[in-house]
Amino acid sequence: MVRKIPEGDNRLRLVCPDCGYIAYENPKVVVGSVATLGGKILLCKREIGPRRGYWTLPAGFLELDETTQDGAIREALEEASARIEILTLLAVYNIRRISQVQLIYRAKLLAPDIAPGPESQEVGLFAWDDIPWPDIAFPSVHWALNHHREIGDETVFTLRTNPPGETGDY
Amino acid sequence: MVRKIPEGDNRLRLVCPDCGYIAYENPKVVVGSVATLGGKILLCKREIGPRRGYWTLPAGFLELDETTQDGAIREALEEASARIEILTLLAVYNIRRISQVQLIYRAKLLAPDIAPGPESQEVGLFAWDDIPWPDIAFPSVHWALNHHREIGDETVFTLRTNPPGETGDY
Numbered sequence: 001m002v003r004k005i006p007e008g009d010n011r012l013r014l015v016c017p018d019c020g021y022i023a024y025e026n027p028k029v030v031v032g033s034v035a036t037l038g039g040k041i042l043l044c045k046r047e048i049g050p051r052r053g054y055w056t057l058p059a060g061f062l063e064l065d066e067t068t069q070d071g072a073i074r075e076a077l078e079e080a081s082a083r084i085e086i087l088t089l090l091a092v093y094n095i096r097r098i099s100q101v102q103l104i105y106r107a108k109l110l111a112p113d114i115a116p117g118p119e120s121q122e123v124g125l126f127a128w129d130d131i132p133w134p135d136i137a138f139p140s141v142h143w144a145l146n147h148h149r150e151i152g153d154e155t156v157f158t159l160r161t162n163p164p165g166e167t168g169d170y
Numbered sequence: 171m172v173r174k175i176p177e178g179d180n181r182l183r184l185v186c187p188d189c190g191y192i193a194y195e196n197p198k199v200v201v202g203s204v205a206t207l208g209g210k211i212l213l214c215k216r217e218i219g220p221r222r223g224y225w226t227l228p229a230g231f232l233e234l235d236e237t238t239q240d241g242a243i244r245e246a247l248e249e250a251s252a253r254i255e256i257l258t259l260l261a262v263y264n265i266r267r268i269s270q271v272q273l274i275y276r277a278k279l280l281a282p283d284i285a286p287g288p289e290s291q292e293v294g295l296f297a298w299d300d301i302p303w304p305d306i307a308f309p310s311v312h313w314a315l316n317h318h319r320e321i322g323d324e325t326v327f328t329l330r331t332n333p334p335g336e337t338g339d340y
Contacts, residue, residue, distance in 0.1 A: 027232050027233075027234060028196045063196065069264075094237040094238055099236075101232070118178070144179075156327065156328050
């Protein structure tokens, strides 16, 4: 593959010099949830990099032929063996440096039975004051936890986005 | 490239049999806007397929290293030479069959000077009753126009998603 600007386009693309096939590279969608039961929040300690050993929300890349809601349900199941019900979308975060669009849902944990999947070392349900703040994996996990708390029990609220000036780089 | 399930994964991926490189294919993000000026809505008549000759909102694929807001601004500029200001996110639509996640913003058209870009045959500002309903390009354009009208002047509202039971296939 070579990088060139295809005819009628205005950006460099990966193009096969033999057949002309253009492999478009686009941002990826990450889907996840803040899932609660009795006011406690489900978190997963990462078994994989980046940020192995740090805590995150159940979240991951959306797959082909999957809705964003179904993707968030699958990630909770894969990472924490957790069955969740999706409520509404809490936030859309842009992490431009790594070309990610993160969609984080409010969700209800349907049963307290949780267990680490292959990509988690440990999973837990945390009351607000027990969240392991120094060991949170990513800035957007901080944002989502705080946005979730801000919204509280409101059912009609303004969708959250990146806090002003924050890009998620660190 | 061959299709196989890489070690530690649970899905078929495109893998290079020589070097092992995995080309992950994921859904793409479409960003667009319902941009208004004096209550009229900006629409573009498509010069390209699919649905050439039909009317749509200014929207297109999000590019690498671009926020969703900046992508929606760029698309309005490319397709209608329109300068817009992004307000809030109106809707997130899943078009699962074609693996698209569409993010449609409410926006303000900053000046009435609009003109078709290379991918538009024509552009126009339409009052609600003048919208060319039989010639709308895609189901999600119908959804976005109707959701935009439902919300009216509300500043705090529930983010819209696919209407119940609708998948965007047709």
